[in-house]
Amino acid sequence: xxxxxxxxxxxxxxxxxxxxxxxxxxxxxxKSMYIEFDPDATERFExxxxxxVDFNKRxxxxxxxxxxxxxxxxxxxxxAEGYGTIVxxxxxxxxxxxxxxxxxxxxxxxxSTGYFSTGLIDGPNVRITGRVGWSCGENMMAxxxxxxxxxxxxxxxxxxxxxxxxRGSVGSRTGIDMKGGTILVGGDTGALSGFMMQRxxxxxxxxxxxxxxxxMYDGTIYVGGDIQSCGVDAVxxxxxxxxxxxxxxxxxxxxxxxxxxxDHFTKIVAGKQLWNYDNLEPNEKKLxx
Amino acid sequence: xxxxxxxxHRGASSNVGGEMTAMLQALxxxxxxxxxxxxxGEGSEGDYIMRLKVAEAEDMGSGSRIHGxxxxxxxxxxxxxxxxxxxxxxxxxxxxYSLRYILSHDGDTARMANHIExxxxxxxxxxxxxxxxxxxxxxxxxxxxxYGLNDFQGTHGIGHTRMATESDVDIRSAHPYWAxxxxxxxxxxxGQITNYWIMRREMERKGHRFMSNCDSELLAVYTxxxxxxxxxxxxxxxxxxxEIDGVFTYLVATKDQLGMAKDTMAAKPxxxxxxxxxxxxxxxxxxxxxxxxxxxxxxxxxxxxxRVWQA
Numbered sequence: 001x002x003x004x005x006x007x008x009x010x011x012x013x014x015x016x017x018x019x020x021x022x023x024x025x026x027x028x029x030x031k032s033m034y035i036e037f038d039p040d041a042t043e044r045f046e047x048x049x050x051x052x053v054d055f056n057k058r059x060x061x062x063x064x065x066x067x068x069x070x071x072x073x074x075x076x077x078x079x080a081e082g083y084g085t086i087v088x089x090x091x092x093x094x095x096x097x098x099x100x101x102x103x104x105x106x107x108x109x110x111x112s113t114g115y116f117s118t119g120l121i122d123g124p125n126v127r128i129t130g131r132v133g134w135s136c137g138e139n140m141m142a143x144x145x146x147x148x149x150x151x152x153x154x155x156x157x158x159x160x161x162x163x164x165x166x167r168g169s170v171g172s173r174t175g176i177d178m179k180g181g182t183i184l185v186g187g188d189t190g191a192l193s194g195f196m197m198q199r200x201x202x203x204x205x206x207x208x209x210x211x212x213x214x215x216m217y218d219g220t221i222y223v224g225g226d227i228q229s230c231g232v233d234a235v236x237x238x239x240x241x242x243x244x245x246x247x248x249x250x251x252x253x254x255x256x257x258x259x260x261x262x263d264h265f266t267k268i269v270a271g272k273q274l275w276n277y278d279n280l281e282p283n284e285k286k287l288x289x
Numbered sequence: 290x291x292x293x294x295x296x297x298h299r300g301a302s303s304n305v306g307g308e309m310t311a312m313l314q315a316l317x318x319x320x321x322x323x324x325x326x327x328x329x330g331e332g333s334e335g336d337y338i339m340r341l342k343v344a345e346a347e348d349m350g351s352g353s354r355i356h357g358x359x360x361x362x363x364x365x366x367x368x369x370x371x372x373x374x375x376x377x378x379x380x381x382x383x384x385x386y387s388l389r390y391i392l393s394h395d396g397d398t399a400r401m402a403n404h405i406e407x408x409x410x411x412x413x414x415x416x417x418x419x420x421x422x423x424x425x426x427x428x429x430x431x432x433x434x435x436y437g438l439n440d441f442q443g444t445h446g447i448g449h450t451r452m453a454t455e456s457d458v459d460i461r462s463a464h465p466y467w468a469x470x471x472x473x474x475x476x477x478x479x480g481q482i483t484n485y486w487i488m489r490r491e492m493e494r495k496g497h498r499f500m501s502n503c504d505s506e507l508l509a510v511y512t513x514x515x516x517x518x519x520x521x522x523x524x525x526x527x528x529x530x531x532e533i534d535g536v537f538t539y540l541v542a543t544k545d546q547l548g549m550a551k552d553t554m555a556a557k558p559x560x561x562x563x564x565x566x567x568x569x570x571x572x573x574x575x576x577x578x579x580x581x582x583x584x585x586x587x588x589x590x591x592x593x594x595x596r597v598w599q600a
Contacts, residue, residue: 010577069488092582093575111584114575131587133574134558153555172555191555191592209591 292316306441323423
């Protein structure tokens with residue numbers, strides 16, 4: 001703006017002048033208008049380099065005696081050969097299994113995994129028959145992960161899309177910093193679940209620990225059981241028919257529907273009392289956002 | 290980061306030494322600096338097992354004079370034992386700087402322990418009827434090999450693999466810690482204690498001694514202080530969550546009990562497995578699976594959770 005000279009300003013129309021001096025209050029565009037999913041954008045369904053796999057082509061990988069890198073490389077090699085269903089046997093608590101898979105795949109982990117299992121994924125359908133350690137499904141973009149037993153803390157940290165399901169109970173800080181997608185928990189969740197959540201939905205059929213939804217920006221948390229306490233700026237909201245319909249559909253899809261239905265769920269949203277962005281002048285807003 | 294592990298067999302004895310080694314070896318990536326064990330054997334009534342170190346492992350490379358110094362220190366310790374009327378029934382030296390005594394003694398062991406530690410360079414690692422506390426630099430298989438732990442029979446044990454963050458890589462800062470001078474109590478810890486100096490000064494005012502600058506030693510002293518004042522183990526663990534600040538998960542073992550406590554933020558990991566005859570816990574499931582390869586059900590304890598199991 002400082003580069004605009006008086007002579008140039010005189011040349012401009014009133015509208016152009018206002019814009020050049022940075023005094024407009026136009027609506028912000030760009031990332032704030034981010035669309036989570038557009039069914040018409042078919043060309044974005046797959047990465048151009050994704051291997052073409054056939055779900056009917058099935059194989060098994062024995063993790064015993066292998067390192068995490070060896071197992072993960074073998075998954076990639078098998079996908080390149082066209083295998084669409086891969087079963088990992090004997091994981092026995094190994095860390096970082098199945099991370100960074102960016103295309104469609106049926107991955108079945110027959111047993112329990114350690115930390116960071118199936119994180120950073122974009123597309124695969126994963127079923128884990130055992131338990132998972134900390135940070136399962138961290139930063140996942142799309143796809144589904146279904147854990148049959150319990151999960152550790154930071155389940156679905158910074159998740160951006162897809163469905164992350166745990167039939168058992170999960171640890172603390174579930175869905176911390178989540179930015180989209182859905183987390184479904186059949187059992188209980190620990191303290192500070194939904195901490196700094198920004199978008200997306202989390203459903204807990206059991207009880208929630210203390211400071212639920214602490215400092216959440218946006219998004220929705222549904223809890224079927226008791227909430228020990230809500231965190232700063234997390235408030236209860238009315239459970240609408242739209243919510244009930246969505247809950248019924250999602251929970252039925254994964255076989256987690258409670259016997260007594262969904263009417264007893266409590267809905268927690270951001271109170272928006274910590275939203276201070278709009279106190280900025282339009283010019284400051286441009287600099288920051 | 291650090292890794293902790295513990296297991297307890299209900300009403301039966303087992304190869305606890307070998308099991309702990311397998312668990313701690315699986316946790317090596319969480320802390321390669323040093324490894325420690327506190328394992329509980331049968332012991333015989335009236336006899337005490339005393340483990341002590343008379344020098345640090347790094348001292349051994351400091352010149353040939355150290356050998357003479359070590360001999361002098363051992364002689365001094367044995368003179369004190371004699372002075373307190375303790376007779377040495379057996380003596381072993383797994384390394385030049387560490388010793389294991391079986392003592393028969395019916396006097397005040399706390400007074401004797403205090404007297405022994407007046408000797409420069411000598412630290413009692415543990416004393417008790419069942420407790421054997423072993424810690425040294427290296428991973429679990431190194432330490433177990435050096436101290437012959439792979440065949441150790443017992444009912445329960447706790448262990449630790451250390452990644453040194455707030456104090457030195459040496460035996461004095463390694464875990465587990467014995468709750469000096471109280472028999473058979475040991476502690477392992479994963480985390481950071483933020484009111485360490487406040488609590489340490491409070492404990493020092495009450496007459497307790499600290500051998501290292503490692504924050505975990507505070508938990509041992511704190512637990513010892515509570516138990517000595519008649520507080521039950523479970524109450525001591527519960528009280529520590531209010532009184533001690535920071536992020537921590539720690540395990541405490543006594544002659545016939547194993548307890549755990551997790552801080553109010555649940556910031557440090559622990560995975561639990563419970564069955565009718567065995568309870569195993571570790572920072573990561575991979576350690577439990579090192580001794581239980583079959584499919585098992587495990588879970589994470591929540592914040593402020595306290596549990597105590599009886600052998």
